[in-house]
Amino acid sequence: MAGTDTQQSDHRGLGAFADLPSPVVVLVEPQLAENIGMCCRAMLNGGLTELRLVNPRDGWPHPKATAAASGADVVVDNAKLFDTVEEAVADLTRVYATTARDRDSTMRIMTPHAAAQDMRGAVLSENKIGVLFGREAKGLTNAELSLADTVIAAPLNPGFKSLNIAQAVLMVAYEWWQAGPGGEAPDIEQTIPSDTRLANGAEMQGLFDHLERELDACGFLRVPEKRPTMVRNIRNTLNRAHMTEQEVRTFRGIITGLAKHGGGTNH
């Protein structure tokens, strides 16, 4: 899923969304500079550009962070250093914290999805908001957690909940982007599976092989430089049809029938 549309880039990599307020990401005592860079990269995917670092162990700035950011320089270059979490959140009116742990205290807990909706509403009400992410190994202390009014916890497999810090940042950045003006989903074609069995990959491949053999034979695919595109478009068209096994057999019968009477190869 790599690919940047440079035509839509501006200096912040945000295009039309550069002026919208967005949450600050606060990394509390991150240990590895490389992880900070990976968090910068994750942030910019979701249009987040404002990073605050509390006591990064490897110091700041750091070449390994820049390398790991993979081009998210706008985030790296504008990161701000703080000595304490309290100072890092001092100007924020809404603070969220991420944790996977069950805590023995009363807190409001939201999924990343719900938190993103909540944050979109909060910035519209002119809140300055931020999200705390804890240390790689130890997370946030209870004292740090109490600086937040809301905990963000992703519902994941309870038998194996194991995100690294950049992945946790990505969850939040991804949902933030989905909840905003840039996150409008494309139209989705609604398919209703029939109660007969859908064709499997081998059956579809058999259909494609059969059809392309006949199309080669009849000269339809005779221009070598056009052949790959034409084959691809034909396959895409048939794939979109979500054919049943019966329909594949029907189509192969059609191909055979046409090829015979149209002077095909008579396989």
Place this chain on the structure above:
Amino acid sequence: MAGTDTQQSDHRGLGAFADLPSPVVVLVEPQLAENIGMCCRAMLNGGLTELRLVNPRDGWPHPKATAAASGADVVVDNAKLFDTVEEAVADLTRVYATTARDRDSTMRIMTPHAAAQDMRGAVLSENKIGVLFGREAKGLTNAELSLADTVIAAPLNPGFKSLNIAQAVLMVAYEWWQAGPGGEAPDIEQTIPSDTRLANGAEMQGLFDHLERELDACGFLRVPEKRPTMVRNIRNTLNRAHMTEQEVRTFRGIITGLAKHGGGTNH
């Protein structure tokens, strides 16, 4: 966001969800064994356990993959090797492919969120489904993409769309989990320590009555035309706190304490 509830683990790390069918993840010619391991880890977070590898460059099995999987051994150990993508999808009836690139052909495109809903429906109709992920640097070829009927593309910052392969797998695994029975956690919830419960209406009313009586007594609410608004604001503030019964008692103790020593009514 690290933290595994080992009490809910079984040998597959899936607890009650072990028997539900779920999508196969197909990595096409992954280059680094470490990335395969990180994909295994990402998968298991979303309850995905079935991995297929097409021509992994570093060979298979590989110790770096095991290390990077961070305990997702069930995925690593059960991974299957294939020589071609066609063989890897031969038994599948629905194939999805991930890409961030705009392609010059007509394909059904879904967000990870919509695709997860679609996949949940597909497995209920007894489809065997899989998701293709391309090479780290080059993604999928158009020919490989044409094996799929649906493209999964995450709406992300168009000026900086840059996910590594494990993050792309995580997007899909995360949304798959959200769309299923394990993702039914309410969007917003509140954790309550086991030794208490949320205060009920009578207890909150008792708190309000107590507080307002003391505020009347000390003169805080002395301006009659302002009183209703002030009372409403105070109640709203405390209601938003979703207090526990224990916290209500604590607050009433605070009110009593302050009122006594501040010259209150000494109820």
